[in-house]
Amino acid sequence: MARSRFDICLDEVLRQEGGYVDHPSDPGGATNMGITHKTLARWRMVSPWWNLPKSAVMELQRPEAAKIYRASYWDRCNAGQFPVGLDLALFDFAVNSGPDRAIRTLQAELDVAADGQVGPLTLGAVESYARRKGLGTLIGALCDRRLAFLNRLPTFATFGRGWTNRVAAVRAAALAAAGTTAPTDTITLWRTIMDIFNGYKTYIVATFMLLAGLAQLLGVDLPALDGSSAGHLIMEALAVLFLRKGLKGDIGKA
Template sequence: MQSNRDPVLKFTEQREGGYSCRRDDDGNWTGGRRGRGRLVGSMRGISAPEMVCWTGLSPDLVTVEMMRSITPDLYRRIATAHYWNPLWCDHLPAGVDLMMFDYGFNAGVHGALSVLASIYGSLDRTDVMTEQLLSRVLTVPEIVLSRMIAGDLAREMQRSLHVDADGVIGPVTLAAISEKQLENLLTIYALGCAQERAYRQMRGWVANGTGWLGRLHQRVEIAAEWAVAAVRPDA
């Protein structure tokens, strides 16, 4: 399957931005919790604990200078090793790869796989991707996914298909999906709805919820564009 790694990683890097050193952000502390270890910040979304893991150094040896020196190339290497590869993004359809990677970078590999597994009522392991879970992603019946899509994202998908945007994914919407061979849109929007629910349950929702939802809707929009382009290259 064609890899979208470069544009996916670029999207996430742009959304994460540069250096940040908020005291209330667990990821800025080398111990992974506010007040634990040293406050050294994060860079391009690479957290202090992640840098500890990447370098193999003691948390006391990871410094602000080290964090500030994370280059685009180092970001790509860490992001590929810690997120892209564990999530098997090379094996995912266009658009689905963005949905999984960007959310995983934001919420962790376990968080991304837990949300993915929840769509299928799966009891698979959620610390690593499995062949069983991947096969479900690629073959799950449309009617199962349609039940997972509701609210604003359902209406957004219907508008893109030029059907009545009533928020109910029924026979008319599914017929439009089938006619245009855009079955992967169902996975993208089902993931979007599931990821939104997960965001709302996170500890940082009050402080970060608006930004998380803005990022979610942007990645759904771009993921959907990629899914359409994969079917209609000239679209």
């Protein structure tokens, strides 16, 4: 009996998610096969969610995890209606960052109303896009937008390498399943690079100020910064760096 697209895509998702983890920097807390403590509690109708012991997360089995993935992610995204390959790219994005964000990101690329709902308009736009530019281009563009979003998250410094590798692996698997490739689009590539740097521009400027101040302390003459003392540059740079870090931490806790 042929396996369904859901089962095939779930294999890839679980390959990326791994087993039980409880990383202190992960806002999801205890997680098993990608299912968080809170998600499992809601699925089992335990309220408040923290009344479900962590041991339940650790003991979660694949059949139950599969039911959660199908109901809360695959069906929520209507992934079964998408072309082979794009279904995986959207499904894994939804698991990693939430169905609403994954759908809205796809809709933004399709240039249709980003309402977070998959209906005839979105499905028709997918068909039209694939016909004009190729399915591989759409898969690549969705993965590019996903990676740009991840790069802007405060926790990218901790989880960025894993996320980047995950998107690359899912992109390759999705393109292989679709039997196509994603052409190199200079404009899309440049947009992605700029999106990545956009989240770090404050750090870049502050680092430049810090280096300039240290250079002046060492006696290096920098005419362009004439009038700015080394002490002021260093203090302002440190203030910017620590203020931004504090703001990101507060936003993450909100």
